[in-house]
Amino acid sequence: MNSNLGQSGSSGKWQMLVAMILSGTIGLFVMASGQPAMTVVLLRCLIGGLSLLALLYWQGGWQNLNVEQVTWLMLGAAALIINWLCLFSAYRLSSISIATVVYHVQPFFLLILLAMTQRDGQIWRKLPFLLLAFAGVLLSSGLDIRHDFLRSADGHVTQALAGAGLALLAALLYAFATLATRKLQGIAPAQIASVQLLLGAVVLAPMADLSGWNWHWQSWGSLLLLGLVHTGLMYKLMYDAFQKLPAASIATLSFIYPLVALLVDVLFFATVLSGWQLLGMAMILLAVLANQRDWHLVSTRPALNVETGGET
Template sequence: MIAAMALSGTIGWFVVTSGQSPLDVVFFRCVFGALALLGMLTLRRGWVRLSRRQAGWLAFGGVTLILNWLCLFSAYHYSGISVSTVVYHTQPFFLLILGTLFQREPFPLGRLPWLLLAFGGVVLITGLEHGAVGGMLAGIGLALSAALLYALTTLATRKLKEISPGQIAGLQMVIGIVMLAPLAHPAVGTYDAKTWGALLALGFIHTGFMYTLLYGAFQRLTMVSIATLSFVYPLVAIVIDVIVFDLRLSPLQIAGMVLVLLGVIANQLGWTLPIGRRARG
C-alpha cells in the first residue's frame, strides 16, 4: 500500500515532465495502461463475460474516470501538483453526498464537521490574503471536479463486484482510447526520450503495476490501515512539488492544506467529536 501510494504521489511529476497536454497524456496513459492490464489479465485467463447491465456501469465508470484524469492533470497547470492533489482528496466527501442523493443512504451527521473543515481548508488554499488568483481558482475548481468524477467512478465500480479489478480498469482504458483518439493530436515525431519515458511510466508503472499493488493491498489490509496509508499520496506529492518544482506557498495556503488533510483523515478513520456527551452523562 505504501509503495502504491508513493507511486501515486509521483504522477504529477511525470505528467509535467512529459511536457504534453493533459489530453495527449491521458490518451497515452490509456494506451499503455490497457496493454499492461489486459495483457496481464489474458495471461492469467481472468476474463469474465459481462452482462448488459455490467457493461453499462463499466462504460459509465470508464467515462468518468477518463474525465477525472483530464481535470486533475489540467489542474496541475493552474494550481500546482501539491495543491491539486490535496484538494483532489476531498473525494470521500463527494462519495458521501452522492450516496445520500442517489442511493438513499442516510448522511452521517457526525462527519459533517469534517466536511466543513476540509472545504474551509479549500477556501484558505485559494490565497485569500492576496485576493483569489484566477489561475489558482481554476486549478482548485478542476481538482474538485476531478474529485466528484472519481466519486462517480467509485459508485459505478461498486456495481461490478463480480468482475476482476484488472478487467474493469483495462476495459476502462479501452474506453478512454476510443473517447480520446478523435481529439488527441500527439506530435510523436517531436517526442524525445524524456517524453516517452514519462508516458511509458504513466501507463505501465502508474497504471498497470500500481493497480496490481493497490488491489493486492486492499485484499490484505483493514479499512483503517487503507485509509491511513492513503495519505502517503498527497505527502509525497507535496515533497516533490517543494524539492523538484520549488513550491512556495503562503502560511494561509499551508494552513488550508493541513485542514483539508485533517478533515479527510478524520472522516476516513471515523473520528467523532465529543459533542453532547456530557449532557447525556
Template structure:
C-alpha cells in the first residue's frame, strides 16, 4: 500500500466530519434515526462506488472478522457519543471523547509490544488542552446524569480507537469496501430498533440525511479509512483534533456561537500541536531515509 496521501485524506475527513453536527440538528431526527440513515445511505454510496469501479477484493476469514469487529466499534462509537451529548452536554462529551487519541497511541503500542514514540506525547497533551479550552466547559454547570454521560463519552473514544486499529489490519482492501460492509452490518443491527415515519420527513430532513449519508459517511469514511491505512497511529491521533476545531467554527458561523479569549487560545493550541507533530513525523521519515532504524508501522 502506497503510504503517500495519508495526511491530506485525514485532514479532509476530519474537516468534513466537523460539520456533521449541524446537519444532524438540521435533520430534526433522533440520534438513532440519524445513525441508521447514515449507515443505509453511506453503505449504498460506498458499495455502489465500489461496484462501479470494479474494486471489490475477495475477503478471507480473517478480513471478515476484522470488518465485523470494526463495524461493532464504529456503530457503538456513534451511539455512545450521541447519547453522551444528551446526558452531559456537547462540550463535556466532546472533551472526554477526545481522550481517544491517547487511547489510540497506547493501544497501538500494546499491539506492537513496544513503547510509543513519546516525543509526540507533549503535542497530544497540548491538543487535548486546546480541545478543552475551545469547548468552553463550565465546570460549575449542573448536568443531569453527568457520570453516565462521561462514561459513554469515554466508551465512544475507546471504540473509535479500536475501529482505527481494526481498519489498519485491512490494508489489502479498498477503504470503500471496508466501510461499506461495516455500514451494512450497522443497518442490520439498528433497523429493528428504529421508530420513525418516513412520510413525516420534511425536505430539509431528507436533504440533511442525504448529506450525512453521502458526504459525512460515504466520502468521509473512504478518505478516513484510506488515511488509517497509510499513517502512523500518532499522526492519526494528532490530526483527529481538526474535528472539534471545525465543529466549533461551524457552530460559530451557523449558530452564532460566541467565542471567548480562552476558546481562541484553544484553537491556537490545537494548530500548534498539529504543526509540532508533523515536524516530528518529518524527522522520523528523514531518519528512515538516512538508513537509521525506526519502529515499524502500527
C-alpha cells in the first residue's frame, strides 16, 4: 500500500511539474497568436474541452456522477470561470505585473483551505518555504510597487488597488477550484476538465470579439497548440496531480509557473535579468527543492505513524 502511494505521489509531482512548465510558456503562444486575450481564452476552452471530451469518448472513461460530485464539479467550474474574469479585469485596472504577483498568493489560500478542511496541522510546516518562494516571485518579477501603482490605470491608484483586489479574489477562487477537484477522487481528470472548460466557453463566448480575427496560419497554429497542449493536456495533468498530491506539494510546485514564464521572457523576448531577479529565481528553486525533499527549518517531535503504530 505504501509503495502504491509513493508511486502515485511521484507521478503526481511529475504531472504537476510538466503542467506548470506548460503554464509558464502560455504567454509565448498568446503573443504569437496575435489575438485579444478574451478570444484566446475562449478558443482555449473550446478546443481544450472538445479534445478532452474526444479523449474521454475514445477511452470510454465517462462516469455517471452522483449529486455531491455534480455539485463539486459545478462549484469548481464556477470558481474557475469567475477566476478568469477577475484576473482579466485586474490586468486592465492595475497592470499585468501587479496582478501576476498578487495572483501568486493562491498557494497560501490553497494551504489555508486544505488545512481547514483536512485539519492537518502538519501542512503548516511547509509555510516558511512558501513564503520564501513568494518572496522569490516578488524579486524575480522586477516589480517596483510604488512606480507601477502610480503609472498603472492612467495614474489612478484607486483603480490599481481595485485591480489588485480582483487579482486577490481570483487567487482565492483558483484555490477553491483546486479544492473542488480534490473532492472528485475517482473521477477521470479529463471528464472534470472537459466539463469545466466547455462551461467556460459558453460563459465567455458573448464577451469575445471575433470581428478582428486573423486567419494567418501562425494564429491558427498557436491557438491549436494553446487549446490541445496548453489547455487540454495541461489541465488533465494538473487535475490528475491535484488528486494525488498533498496540499503543500501542490502549493510549492505552483511557483514553477512564474519561474518558467520569466525564463521564456529571457529566451524569446531578450529580457535582461537584474541581480535581484536572479536571486529571486534561486529562492523559488530552493523553496521547491526544500519542499520536495521535506526539509524542516526547525526540529519537530516525531509524528505517530498511523499505519505501523510507530514513530516516523
